[in-house]
Amino acid sequence: MQPFMTRPGNRVMKSYEAYANMLFRIAMVHLGSREDAEEAIQDTFIKLMEKEPEFKDAEHQKAWLIRVVTNHCKTLLGRSWRKREVKLEGTEPVPAETTELVILLQLVLALPLKYRTVIHLYYYEGYQVHEISQMIRISESAVKMRLQRGRKLLKLELEGEESL
Numbered sequence: 339m340q341p342f343m344t345r346p347g348n349r350v351m352k353s354y355e356a357y358a359n360m361l362f363r364i365a366m367v368h369l370g371s372r373e374d375a376e377e378a379i380q381d382t383f384i385k386l387m388e389k390e391p392e393f394k395d396a397e398h399q400k401a402w403l404i405r406v407v408t409n410h411c412k413t414l415l416g417r418s419w420r421k422r423e424v425k426l427e428g429t430e431p432v433p434a435e436t437t438e439l440v441i442l443l444q445l446v447l448a449l450p451l452k453y454r455t456v457i458h459l460y461y462y463e464g465y466q467v468h469e470i471s472q473m474i475r476i477s478e479s480a481v482k483m484r485l486q487r488g489r490k491l492l493k494l495e496l497e498g499e500e501s502l
Contacts, residue, residue, distance in 0.1 A: 350387050357400060358383075360463060361407045367458045368411035368451060378414065382407045404473050408455065415451070445495045453488030456481055 365375035393399040471478045
């Protein structure tokens with residue numbers, strides 16, 4: 339009989355407990371729908387069970403899970419039925435202390451996907467440029483450029499909000 343902690347299901351449950359909330363936030367940023375985000379998380383952990391990859395450490399596993407959920411979100415966004423309908427109903431913003439933070443989060447969610455992804459990973463999840471580069475498989479200079487352009491778009495939108 340195998341010891342309790344070495345059973346594969348226990349490893350997946352520990353991973354789920356450690357990373358599900360973060361992966362859900364990433365999926366929500368990409369998809370804008372609670373149901374789609376939950377599907378993406380479910381499929382990500384199913385893939386973890388099926389593939390049973392070996393990880394060097396917890397950061398390697400975290401990066402792998404982020405890459406899988408990001409790729410799954412891109413697949414969902416590419417489906418033809420999804421292209422016809424982009425809905426943001428059911429999104430629940432992360433609890434914020436002030437109205438300004440809620441407005442900022444809404445503006446981040448309204449950014450084009452390529453900017454929204456790097457902005458979220460950098461500012462909300464705390465990843466460095468080189469880590470984001472590896473996760474979403476683009477060059478570091480492309481990450482920096484997307485951060486710069488995303489910030490510029492946010493600044494323009496925030497200036498527009500202030501003039502209202």
